[in-house]
Amino acid sequence: MEEERCRGILADHHRVMNRYCNATSKVPIPTFNLLTVRVIRIRNLQRANALSQSNCYVTLRLPTSCMDEAQTKILSSSTNPVWNETFFFWIQSIVKNILELKVCDEDSDDQLGTVLFDTSHLQPGRTLCYRFPLNEQNNEQLEVEFTMEYMQNMMECIATNGVLVSREVCRLKVEVCGRQRRRARQKRSFTFKVKGSGEGTRTVVLDSLSPVSTVFHYAKYCHPQMEILLTNSSISSCCSSNKTIKDSMTVPLHRLSMGERIRIAHEKAYSIFVTPENCQQDLDVRLGYGLCAKEKDFIRKRKRYVAAALKKLLHLKEDLQDDEVPVVAAMTTAGGVRSMTAMYGSIRALQKLNVLDCISYITGLSGTTWTMVNLYNDPEWSSKDIGGCISEIREHVVKNKLCCFSGENLKYYEKEMCKRQQEGYKITFSDLWGLIIETMLRDKPNAHKISSQQQAVNRGQNPLPIYLALNVKESYSTLDFKEWVEFTPYEVGFPKYGAFVQAEDFGSEFFMGHLIKKIPESRICYLQGAWSNIFAQNVLDALYLSDCSEEFWHTWTRDRVVEIDEDTYPPLPKRPNVRSTRLFIPSGSLTKALRDVVTMRPVVSNYHNFMKGMQMNNKYLEHEDFCTWKDTVLDSSPNRLCETPDHLELVDAAFFVNTSCPPLLRPERKVDLILHLNYSGGLQTLPLDLSAKYYAKQGIPYPKTVLSEEEREHLKECYLFNETDNPKAPILLYFPLVCDTFQKYKAPGVLRSPDEMEAGQADVTSTIFSPYATGMLQYTEEDFNKLVNLTNYNILNNEHMILQALRIAVERKKRQKRKSSFYSC
Numbered sequence: 001m002e003e004e005r006c007r008g009i010l011a012d013h014h015r016v017m018n019r020y021c022n023a024t025s026k027v028p029i030p031t032f033n034l035l036t037v038r039v040i041r042i043r044n045l046q047r048a049n050a051l052s053q054s055n056c057y058v059t060l061r062l063p064t065s066c067m068d069e070a071q072t073k074i075l076s077s078s079t080n081p082v083w084n085e086t087f088f089f090w091i092q093s094i095v096k097n098i099l100e101l102k103v104c105d106e107d108s109d110d111q112l113g114t115v116l117f118d119t120s121h122l123q124p125g126r127t128l129c130y131r132f133p134l135n136e137q138n139n140e141q142l143e144v145e146f147t148m149e150y151m152q153n154m155m156e157c158i159a160t161n162g163v164l165v166s167r168e169v170c171r172l173k174v175e176v177c178g179r180q181r182r183r184a185r186q187k188r189s190f191t192f193k194v195k196g197s198g199e200g201t202r203t204v205v206l207d208s209l210s211p212v213s214t215v216f217h218y219a220k221y222c223h224p225q226m227e228i229l230l231t232n233s234s235i236s237s238c239c240s241s242n243k244t245i246k247d248s249m250t251v252p253l254h255r256l257s258m259g260e261r262i263r264i265a266h267e268k269a270y271s272i273f274v275t276p277e278n279c280q281q282d283l284d285v286r287l288g289y290g291l292c293a294k295e296k297d298f299i300r301k302r303k304r305y306v307a308a309a310l311k312k313l314l315h316l317k318e319d320l321q322d323d324e325v326p327v328v329a330a331m332t333t334a335g336g337v338r339s340m341t342a343m344y345g346s347i348r349a350l351q352k353l354n355v356l357d358c359i360s361y362i363t364g365l366s367g368t369t370w371t372m373v374n375l376y377n378d379p380e381w382s383s384k385d386i387g388g389c390i391s392e393i394r395e396h397v398v399k400n401k402l403c404c405f406s407g408e409n410l411k412y413y414e415k416e417m418c419k420r421q422q423e424g425y426k427i428t429f430s431d432l433w434g435l436i437i438e439t440m441l442r443d444k445p446n447a448h449k450i451s452s453q454q455q456a457v458n459r460g461q462n463p464l465p466i467y468l469a470l471n472v473k474e475s476y477s478t479l480d481f482k483e484w485v486e487f488t489p490y491e492v493g494f495p496k497y498g499a500f501v502q503a504e505d506f507g508s509e510f511f512m513g514h515l516i517k518k519i520p521e522s523r524i525c526y527l528q529g530a531w532s533n534i535f536a537q538n539v540l541d542a543l544y545l546s547d548c549s550e551e552f553w554h555t556w557t558r559d560r561v562v563e564i565d566e567d568t569y570p571p572l573p574k575r576p577n578v579r580s581t582r583l584f585i586p587s588g589s590l591t592k593a594l595r596d597v598v599t600m601r602p603v604v605s606n607y608h609n610f611m612k613g614m615q616m617n618n619k620y621l622e623h624e625d626f627c628t629w630k631d632t633v634l635d636s637s638p639n640r641l642c643e644t645p646d647h648l649e650l651v652d653a654a655f656f657v658n659t660s661c662p663p664l665l666r667p668e669r670k671v672d673l674i675l676h677l678n679y680s681g682g683l684q685t686l687p688l689d690l691s692a693k694y695y696a697k698q699g700i701p702y703p704k705t706v707l708s709e710e711e712r713e714h715l716k717e718c719y720l721f722n723e724t725d726n727p728k729a730p731i732l733l734y735f736p737l738v739c740d741t742f743q744k745y746k747a748p749g750v751l752r753s754p755d756e757m758e759a760g761q762a763d764v765t766s767t768i769f770s771p772y773a774t775g776m777l778q779y780t781e782e783d784f785n786k787l788v789n790l791t792n793y794n795i796l797n798n799e800h801m802i803l804q805a806l807r808i809a810v811e812r813k814k815r816q817k818r819k820s821s822f823y824s825c
Contacts, residue, residue, distance in 0.1 A: 198511025301460030334366030434529025
């Protein structure tokens with residue numbers, strides 16, 4: 001009966017939490033359990049080597065409950081070590097809690113094996129004992145007993161979107177006050193460390209009677225402790241039974257009374273005070289998969305422009321209603337200066353055809369972000385003749401790039417990098433690359449920030465720009481771990497996690513969804529350095545992009561993890577929402593060394609991680625939006641996902657698939673038609689094929705992009721892909737970068753004269769020997785004009801295809817409206 005009562009209470013709490021999904025404010029929820037873990041013994045422990053038996057111990061790690069590792073005592077030279085040691089953890093049931101039981105050898109510091117156990121297997125009111133297999137050949141088993149008990153009268157303020165969880169946060173003010181007046185006062189250095197806090201470690205120096213202070217933000221119910229390290233001094237602690245501790249002391253913060261100023265240490269020369277306070281204000285990180293209010297308002301305003309443009313362009317007799325206006329987007333691909341230059345030609349053609357006014361979104365990555373940034377410096381750019389922008393950028397493309405490394409510019413770079421570091425950023429070569437890009441493409445520094453571009457969309461007068469990057473992880477290839485990060489003038493965030501921050505706050509320090517240190521927003525040139533970070537490729541990425549077999553390298557670089565539910569004693573049942581129990585088998589030193597070599601990235605762009613401290617919801621693997629973008633080897637390892645580093649590591653999104661389409665495929669944006677403007681080098685169908693393969697694997701609605709062998713060998717300028725039986729898939733209009741009829745026609749229907757034939761020869765398919773190779777930063781004026789004219793012509797020459805696609809999109813919206821009205825009746 002007690003078990004049923006506890007299960008019923010927990011079910012009620014989960015129903016309450018479901019009402020608060022996508023909320024950024026915290027609500028108190030009583031969902032705590034006490035987990036008791038008794039490490040009993042290991043049976044048939046294998047020898048560390050041929051001469052000696054292992055001196056082993058077991059560590060227990062549950063990062064969602066406690067930031068510190070617990071450890072058994074070390075038992076020497078025993079084949080059947082017995083501990084019978086008990087450990088306790090507070091369990092927040094809204095969170096996915098995975099207990100890690102690691103068996104270690106003291107002599108070699110080797111990890112013999114780690115059991116990953118989902119505590120959701122346990123039920124309140126029951127005690128269960130399991131034997132986990134560590135080595136089947138030797139019948140080596142780890143025996144552990146678990147007891148789960150429901151804890152009454154415990155409340156925690158929680159916010160969640162069904163994937164991420166923000167837990168209750170406390171703010172701790174630490175003060176060091178001098179107590180003696182001295183003519184020659186000796187400086188004293190105090191180092192405070194709160195593991196798992198937003199600040200981590202802080203050092204203050206006391207050199208006068210004036211108090212010095214620092215602040216920490218920490219999770220209230222994760223057993224936080226503060227370690228104090230002093231230089232050549234002794235202190236007596238009020239929180240450690242008045243014991244005198246030399247050089248260091250530890251203060252358990254969960255025992256302190258909220259709102260009270262408490263003296264925790266004193267000496268003749270100084271005293272240390274702490275004041276803990278609850279932080280219950282709303283989150284500064286938006287947890288939700290829907291569009292932010294500002295983007296929704298933009299779409300509403302933009303539809304007025306689009307509706308008027310479509311009526312004129314398609315010669316419609318009646319005005320389109322809001323729910324009849326299709327969302328049209330233009331997406332671009334990477335390619336350095338080639339993609340930047342080519343995009344100018346495409347935009348000019350779309351402007352001439354009055355199609356630009358029909359577009360609501362423009363997405364870019366790598367080199368096309370350079371074009372977008374230049375355009376959006378002018379809030380009215382789409383209503384002006386873009387010829388002036390093209391003439392200006394031509395001057396910079398044809399100039400000698402050695403001027404970027406003049407003595408004057410080098411001094412400017414040094415000054416700007418020092419300023420950035422002083423503001424609180426972790427500077428990398430990527431930031432210097434951003435400054436070089438700015439110097440290559442402008443006559444003077446650009447003071448604009450990404451939030452400044454709100455002026456260019458505040459009335460819906462231009463399409464909304466979306467920039468794309470990848471977040472990667474150290475020691476993993478892009479194929480194994482990458483997460484899409486999108487940037488708009490309004491927000492920066494992860495579609496995978498449903499976590500977004502205001503554009504002006506990106507780069508500031510956050511903890512558990514709270515802004516804890518405001519840092520000035522980056523100038524946009526630094527973001528350009530991150531979006532087009534061509535220096536971050538590792539060996540494994542290069543092998544993947546060269547179509548090399550991955551399996552051989554994964555054998556050497558991936559960790560070995562096996563499921564052991566059925567091998568435990570008694571066997572663990574398969575239950576919904578519960579992760580299988582797994583055994584992590586450590587790799588050898590040779591494998592680790594090889595992995596470090598092939599996954600090392602020379603340069604990544606670092607920004608403070610705004611998801612720092614957040615934990616995973618107990619049902620995150622069921623969430624539809626998370627599963628849409630779930631494609632990394634760590635997605636089923638919540639502890640590893642929660643171990644968010646202090647900094648995001650951003651790279652060029654083209655290192656995985658050369659596409660900026662993912663933001664447009666979010667169902668919340670309801671994009672009906674995508675103009676796929678391809679500027680990649682080499683095989684023109686490769687980005688299309690890789691994208692279609694990826695979206696199919698992820699279950700993302702996308703049209704079938706089938707081309708015959710003959711079509712692939714002789715590509716046309718435009719292809720229309722539309723699946724009438726798949727209304728969720730957008731219509732796709734694909735423009736490969738080809739030089740086809742442009743060789744004979746200088747404009748649609750206007751043949752070239754014999755003297756003009758050379759102007760129609762553009763070698764855009766070669767990746768190495770072409771003047772448009774990706775690594776080329778300088779073009780001749782002739783090559784620049786030729787590429788702009790080519791992409792301009794390819795769109796103008798396919799006006800009929802664009803109009804056809806727009807008509808299909810309008811008709812589909814009207815059909816959806818009629819269908820919706822029918823079902824509502």
